[in-house]
Amino acid sequence: MIKIKVSHGSYHHEINVPSQSTFDPASKERKIEHTLIATKEVLYVRTEVDKLYQKVIGLERIISGGAKVEDKEFVVLTELLMVQLLKLDSIVAEGEAKMQRGIEVRRVQSYVDIIDNMKARNSAANNAVSLINKWEAFESEHGRLKSPITIQSSTVITQEWEQFE
Secondary structure (H helix, E strand, C coil): CEEEEEEECCEEEEEEECCCCCCCHHHHHHHHHHHHHHHHHHHHHHHHHHHHHHHHHHHHHHHHCCCCCCHHHHHHHHHHHHHHHHHHHHCCCCCHHHHHHHHHHHHHHHHHHHHHHHHHHHHHHHHHHHHHHHHHHHHHHHCCCCCCCCCCCCCCCCCCCCCCC
């Protein structure tokens, strides 16, 4: 810490400033330049995420139309979004750029969640279709099932209980 004593007239002040602080205009310009670079990097990732989101919307339309989609499609799209997430994590930013980066991180994570939900719906739809098909095949082989014939049991049910102590 650097201790600065300021006196003006009858007033005296002491200010403690971190030793890394600078009042140099060039350092302020460098800081602004770094912020602009980080903002541009976040903007680039945002455009890539927008392109990937169009693919997410396309998958959503296919699934809502009742068509089946291979799991590979979900995996590839999720991995591409994760790559963008890694790019966002590698951006060193401060201030506004840091806030924009955080917004994009949450956005990418929400898209990954959407893809996971679509994948679950897609696999559930595939399971339901295969289950129906298996049941229909069973019915065609065995005909309609009839209630089983009741068979007399040799077991006698009583209300007498033995107590053990």
